[in-house]
Amino acid sequence: MIHTAEYLFGKQGYTQTTIKDITTRAGISVGTFYFxxxxxxxxxxxLYDEFAKKLQIISDFALKKSDLGVIEGFCRYKAAELWTFQQLQEIAKTMLIEAPGFDPLFEKKRAHTFHKSNERVEHIFKNLCKHGHVHIQDTKTAALLxxxxxxxxxxxxxxxxRTQPLTEYAYPIIIFxxxxxxxxxxxEMVQTYITETISDIDTFFHFNKWV
Amino acid sequence: MIHTAEYLFGKQGYTQTTIKDITTRAGISVGTFYFxxxxxxxxxxxLYDEFAKKLQIISDFALKKSDLGVIEGFCRYKAAELWTFQQLQEIAKTMLIEAPGFDPLFEKKRAHTFHKSNERVEHIFKNLCKHGHVHIQDTKTAALLxxxxxxxxxxxxxxxxRTQPLTEYAYPIIIFxxxxxxxxxxxEMVQTYITETISDIDTFFHFNKWV
Amino acid sequence: MIHTAEYLFGKQGYTQTTIKDITTRAGISVGTFYFxxxxxxxxxxxLYDEFAKKLQIISDFALKKSDLGVIEGFCRYKAAELWTFQQLQEIAKTMLIEAPGFDPLFEKKRAHTFHKSNERVEHIFKNLCKHGHVHIQDTKTAALLxxxxxxxxxxxxxxxxRTQPLTEYAYPIIIFxxxxxxxxxxxEMVQTYITETISDIDTFFHFNKWV
Amino acid sequence: MIHTAEYLFGKQGYTQTTIKDITTRAGISVGTFYFxxxxxxxxxxxLYDEFAKKLQIISDFALKKSDLGVIEGFCRYKAAELWTFQQLQEIAKTMLIEAPGFDPLFEKKRAHTFHKSNERVEHIFKNLCKHGHVHIQDTKTAALLxxxxxxxxxxxxxxxxRTQPLTEYAYPIIIFxxxxxxxxxxxEMVQTYITETISDIDTFFHFNKWV
DNA sequence: AATGAATGAGCATTCATTCAT
DNA sequence: GATGAATGAATGCTCATTCAT
Known part of the structure; x- marks a missing residue:
């Protein structure tokens, strides 16, 4: 049923999808849903919590490698994000595009996740500044950008x-x-980092499936 | 009534705003709305068309200056966009954040405007490539980024x-x-270009009011 | 529609009566009801407010007579109440019997009306005590009884x-x-007071219809 | 579970109390309830039958005394009723106030009990008439009153x-x-009869608990 | 005896839209 | 041009009841 909901939310949007749509397609009764x-x-x-959790799991995994250099870390983080969005594309559409609009209660949750992601990137930037790799005045805006x-x-x-895999955009995004x-x-190293990350995640995911 | 609708859509969202909300606040009858x-x-x-048109008008105005260099053009274009979003902030929220979610019909329109904006930026990049200022492989993705x-x-x-003006973010965005x-x-030149653009638009807008 | 609701509430009870029951029988749409x-x-x-108001109107009218003696006043008041309950018998059933059970919010209203009626009777008793007609210790409980x-x-x-008119019970109740x-x-006077009251009210009502 | 149901019906009313409310609070499963x-x-x-039975038991007990005079019998009967209502106050609220409203099936049962109680009182009155103690024309209405x-x-x-005990109202009710x-x-005798009855029942109940 | 997940008919309520005046 | 009462399909949600285990 959860998968059906993901599919329908992604296809028709949250508001346009009725409880009956979901339950009928999932082959259960309305009562069961409310159970x-x-x-x-x-x-x-x-659905959102699951989405955020999965995003977290893959990012954590990608950065777990030892002796991670600045550039490699950045490449792996971005590649991992793209891989996850591709994996969760059905529900991602609802989460990233539709969600902000329909519920102030939920909006808080979304904002929180978004800020956490931003803080993560900001943290990377602050580290880079400290080690003199780069000079960024407003790290918050930098993370946003x-x-x-x-x-x-x-x-x-x-x-x-969605003809070509989303991960193919990793290279231009990272270079940018x-x-x-x-x-x-x-x-060449950037391309290698990306390929390695995708390959690592594929293997990890093949054996663990979101554990 | 149009202004009331903009205000309410921005405040409560499109779905949460009823026709009656709008007409009551605007002091007209429901029947008149449907007229x-x-x-x-x-x-x-x-509302969307108006929004897109205004975005266009200000961009056009900003780029109308003679002897426009590459950097100056880019600065003026971006500063103009920010100025417009700030000016139309009430409805912008609905247009940029909520709209994508609630209707495939709108979605097409939104996608069209977004693509036009992308094409515009892409066009700039292609020109830059042609004159050897820069080397970009995938100009479409570049524009997107x-x-x-x-x-x-x-x-x-x-x-x-929204404590500080949106235009204050022009500098970090452009530098980025x-x-x-x-x-x-x-x-220094970048900062000058930005300040000049804002000033030009303010003057223009003061006399023309979206004409 | 209001009359239909009174009829259905009286016949089936508040909870058992659906909005659709009312609207269908009244020949209007659900939307109109909610308008x-x-x-x-x-x-x-x-409905309750109307009920309480009508009870009030008739009681007031019955007691408006000049030179009203103690016994006559009591007789007229009770006869008037009975006449009103008979007149409003359909909705009275819901108000007196069902209403106390289904809504704490409403319960307050009901309690208030009930207390007002009690206070009215209590007031009569207190007056009787003052003039030495009778000796009652606990006038509140007396009014309740x-x-x-x-x-x-x-x-x-x-x-x-409901084979015989409710007003025919006025005599035994009052004597009691x-x-x-x-x-x-x-x-004989008691019986005369009752007959006169009913006759007065019938005439008044015939010309005024709840004003 | 029965006690839980009594408690919840008394607190929230019959309609507002769900089967799940009862079973959850009683620590059993829904299935068990339906067993x-x-x-x-x-x-x-x-619950209603139990309620009626208990009312009966106490009344019977109160009237079992030998050499029972007319006045004493009346006092004992009324005092016993009040004692029982106080004892069963939780469920009494539902039985006396809410029940009449929600189901024609219950209504019959309630009416039956009420009539039985009335007949009992009527029977007392008929006896009084026969022995010339009193003259009552309509004994049925008298019992009702x-x-x-x-x-x-x-x-x-x-x-x-419910600050003071319900039984404290016995005296004014009986005198009335x-x-x-x-x-x-x-x-003085009336007061003595009441006090004795309450005391008798307390003792009886202490040893027998509804048997 | 006991469980509790599953059922689905049924209800109150919403709101974009219509149309007679 | 303007009005606003009327419409009714559609939706989220409830809860007494069932039944396989």
Whole structure:
């Protein structure tokens, strides 16, 4: 039923999807739905929490490698995010695009996740500044710009036909941001980092499935 | 009535705002509303068209200056966008954040405007490539990244308390993008371009009011 | 529609009567119902207020006569109450019997009306005590007993077949209470007072119809 | 579980109390409930029967005394009723106040009990008439008035704060009715009868607990 | 005996839209 | 041009009851 809800929310949007739509398609009764969730919003919250958790799990995994250099870390983090959005594309559409609009209660949750992601990136930048790799005045805005550039590609991909894998956009996105922050890099290494990350995650995921 | 609709959509969201909300607040009857618009969606479309038109008008004005250099053009374009979003902040929230979610019909329109904006930026990049200022492989993705970075700041600003003017973010956004595309610039000049643009638009707007 | 609601509430009870029952029988749409009342409870409140108001109007009228003696006043008051319950028998059933059970919000209103009626009777008793007509220690409980004896007859009548007019019970009820409070009376006069009151009210009502 | 149901019906009312409310609070499963009762109504019927039976038991006990005079019998009967209502106050509220409203099936049962109580009182009155103690024309209405006056005090007590014991109202209620039927009595004796009855029942109940 | 997940008919309420005046 | 009462399909949610285990 949860999978059905993800599918329908992604396809028709949260508001346009009725409880009956979900239950009929999932082959259960309305009562059963309300046995597991108190209301429609609670289902959405659950989906969102799962979404945020998965995003976290993959990012954590990608950064777990030892002797992680600045550039490599950045590449792995971004590649991992793209891989996850691709994996969760059905529900991602609802989470990233529709969700902000329909419920002030939920809006808080979304804002919180978004800020956590921003803080994460900001933290990376602050570290880079401290080690003299780069000079950024307003790290908060910098994080926003960095995340925003990635999200714009993800959203465009979600709203278009998704012909090619989202992860193929990792390279231009990363190069764009490395340049933006005037970080020095070797093009071939960037590509290697990305490929390795995707491969690592695929293997990890194949054996663990969100554990 | 149109202004009331903008206000209420921005405050409560499109779905949460009823026709009666709008007409009561605007001091007209429901019947009168349906004399001017065939349905709720048409009102939104109208608002959206107006929004897109205004965005266009200000961008056009900002780029009308003679002897416009590459960097100056970029600065003026971005500053103009920010100025407009700040000016139209009430409805901008609905247009940028909520709209994508609630109707496939609107979605097309929104996508169209977004693509036009992207194409505009892409066009700039293609020109830059042609004159050898910069080397960009995938100009489409580049435009997406460039726009996305700006939008992320706008959205954050719209959803937060909006204490400082949105235009104050012009400088970090522009620097971020100029670096990202490895364009050479003089920091003082960038700031000057921005200040001049804002000043020009203010004057223009003071006399013309969206004409 | 209001009359339909009164009829159905009286026949099936408040809870068992759906909005659709009312609207279908009244030949209007559900939407129309909600145009006039915000919810089911509000309709009930309205019915109750009307009920209480009418009870008040008739009592006031019955006691408006000049040179009203103690016994006559008591007789007229009780006769007037019975006449009103008979007149409003459909809704009275809901108000007196069902209402106390289904809504704490409404319960307050009901309690208030009930207390006002009690206070009215209590006030009569206090006056009687002052003029030495009777000696009652606990006038509050006395009023309760007096009202309760009448209500029990009304309720029984409402729940049974209602073959004879409720007003025919006025005489035994009044005699019962006059005795209970050891008031001296002439049997024939009591009967005359009752007959006169009913006749007065019938005439008044025929011309004024709840004003 | 039965006690839980009594408690919840008394607190929230029959309609507002769900089967789940009862089973959860009683620490049993819904299935178990339906093993003992076929449906919600049957539980209520059971509660009602128990309630009526207890009322009967105490009344019977109170009247079992030998050499019972007319006045003493009346006093003992009324005092016993009040004692029982006080004892069963939780469920009494539902039985006396709410029950009449929600189901024609219950209504019959309630009416039956009420009539039995009335007949009992009527029987007393008929005896009094036969022995010339009193002259009552319509004994049925008389019984109604007599019972009604007591019920009104009970209901008021149930709906208010219940600060003082219900049995303290026995004296005014009885005096009221003795006067109403023009029965001669000695005030001190009435008070003695009441006190004795309460004391007898307390002792009986202490050893037998509804047997 | 006991469990509790599953059922689904049924209800109050909303709101974009219509149309007679 | 303007009004606003009327419409009714559609939705989220409840809860007594069932039944496989």
């Amino acid at each position: 597991y969730f108190n209301n429609k919003g609670e289902l959405f919250q659950h 960095c995340n925003g550039s990635l999200y714009s590609v993800v959203m465009e991909w979600l709203q278009q036909n 941001n490395l340049n933006a922050f005037q970080l020095k890099y070797v093009e | 001017y618009f065939n349905n709720k969606g048409e009102l939104f479309q109208h 460039c726009n996305g970075s700006l939008y992320s700041v706008v959205m954050e600003w719209l959803q937060q308390n 993008n100029l670096n990202a595309f490895q364009l050479k610039y003089v920091e | 006039y009342f915000n919810n089911k409870g509000e309709l009930f409140q309205h 007096c009202n309760g004896s009448l209500y029990s007859v009304v309720m029984e009548w409402l729940q049974q077949n 209470n006059l005795n209970a409070f050891q008031l001296k009376y002439v049997e | 003992y009762f076929n449906n919600k109504g049957e539980l209520f019927q059971h 007599c019972n009604g006056s007591l019920y009104s005090v009970v209901m008021e007590w149930l709906q208010q704060n 009715n003795l006067n109403a039927f023009q029965l001669k009595y000695v005030e």
